[in-house]
Amino acid sequence: MAQYNSKYTGSQIDTAVARALPGGAIDKSIAEKMHALESTDYPGCYYRMENGVQEWINPPMIKGIEYRTADRFYGKPVYQIVIDTGVLGAAGVTKTISYAETGVVGFVVDFGGFDYYHKQAMPNPDLFAVGVNRTLVQITGVIDMSAAKCLVWVRYTKEAD
Known part of the structure; x- marks a missing residue:
């Protein structure tokens, strides 16, 4: 020591x-x-x-709960939520995760907490393709990710604010 x-x-x-x-x-x-x-x-x-x-x-940051934060983006309050995707799918399978109702204006998505990273020493850099819009995130595995789960962190503003 x-x-x-x-x-x-x-x-x-x-x-x-x-x-x-x-x-x-x-x-x-x-x-x-x-x-x-x-x-x-x-x-x-x-x-x-x-x-x-x-x-x-x-x-x-309890999974699945939306939080209005003190942060502002162009004068609007920023909301954030962490979504547990659950198990993803085989190669080519798309998982769709809703994160908001309507009225989302701008958004930022961050991924983390992949079980896959903890099981592999050198993960493939082309694990998944991501599609995002104002109410949902879609993750399509490029490789078989049926043993993987991840957390999706979304920060967004709303039209109504």
């Missing part, structure tokens, strides 16, 4: 770490400046009320 030397004592380091953790003094100070409240259901996650609507600073 490597030696670690510091001019600070263990209790000083522990105190500094506690200040920086969710719910710590630094976290609370930032929340106060943003007029944010800490969620009682999700400690360490903060929201603010804007014209009677809850807007998340750092939402808990």
Whole structure:
């Protein structure tokens, strides 16, 4: 085991770490400046009320739940959701995942959490083709992905806002 030397004592380091953790003094100070409240259901996650609507600073990102965030894009609130695709399909099979009702204007999609990456040392860079529109994401496996699942993270704005 490597030696670690510091001019600070263990209790000083522990105190500094506690200040920086969710719910710590630094976290609370930032929340106060943003007029944010800490969620009682999700400690360490903060929201603010804007014209009677809850807007998340750092939402808990529970799969399948849409969150209106404090972020703005061209003056409109940004919403985000994480969708669990479940098992994908064989090569050539398309999986369609709805993420919103109507009224989505702009969107950004990010993929992550592929089980496939954890099972293969060098994944094929051509795993899937993706199609996205204002209400759904379509994933078509280029190779057999019937043993793979993934998470899709979508951020979007809405016409109504």
